[in-house]
Amino acid sequence: MYRRDMADEVIIYGKDSCPYTTAARDDYEARKVPFRYINVKKDASELERMLGLTGGRRQVPVIVEKGRVTIGFGGT
16 A cells, blocks of 8 residues: 555545455556555445545445546456
């Protein structure tokens, strides 16, 4: 897991058991893009934050990058 300033930070909301979350994390690591991973199964307040970003959708991963919210991951 990588860290950098919050304003520029990429955040991946997901859960460990989701293959799409794993694929997103692997992709960002392979491209050396710094990110912070948040496991929403382990933190109810972060789950609520994610739901606020998605309009209540419970699909993961949710990727926040440069102010843009992407729901799901299909690779690059």
